[in-house]
Amino acid sequence: MAQEIDDRIQNEGLNLASLRKRTVAFMVDELLLAFIFLFIIYDQIAGIQDQEALIMMINGFTFEYLILKVIYQTLFVYQYSATLGKILMKIQVVDLQTFEKPMFSSALNRSIFRVISEMLFYLGFIWAFYSKNRQGWHDKTAQTIVVDAS
Secondary structure: OHHHHHHHHHHOOOOEOOHHHHHHHHHHHHHHHHHHHHHHHHHHHHOOOOHHHHHHHHHOOHHHHHHHHHHHHHHHHHHHOOOHHHHHHOEEEEEOOOOOOOOHHHHHHHHHHHHHHHHOOOHHHHHHHHOOOOOOHHHHHHOEEEEEOO
16 A cells, blocks of 8 residues: 555656655744734733642643644645744645645544544654655645645
8 A cells, every 4th residue: 555655646747755855844823823822811811920820720721732733734734735833834735636636625634633642642743754755644634645735
């Protein structure tokens, strides 16, 4: 299966995105989402004096933060085939069958499994380091790959 994917990628004239570019894109997206989230809850954070209360309050928003991540990943991958971090690194997510931008269901699947992978100690991301086609769990379940867009 991996060799078949390799052959199809080469026939289309595509190159897989490097893990370095994907890592930088991931960090950009995470920082951006953290700033957006802090901006959203800033009013509630500003009034808290006690460090323990601050941690408890932020932990209370874990579900909302995960939903923000799913929405961000889904909408950007569906609309632009890339998140802002991926756009900055000139890489994009493409459907493995069509090599076009993923359908909404694939983008949603990918973003949900991306969050699940993060919750499981980033094992799905580590998987990509050992996968021939650099697919993390979220790419495998959504049938996507990340390629250079330049």
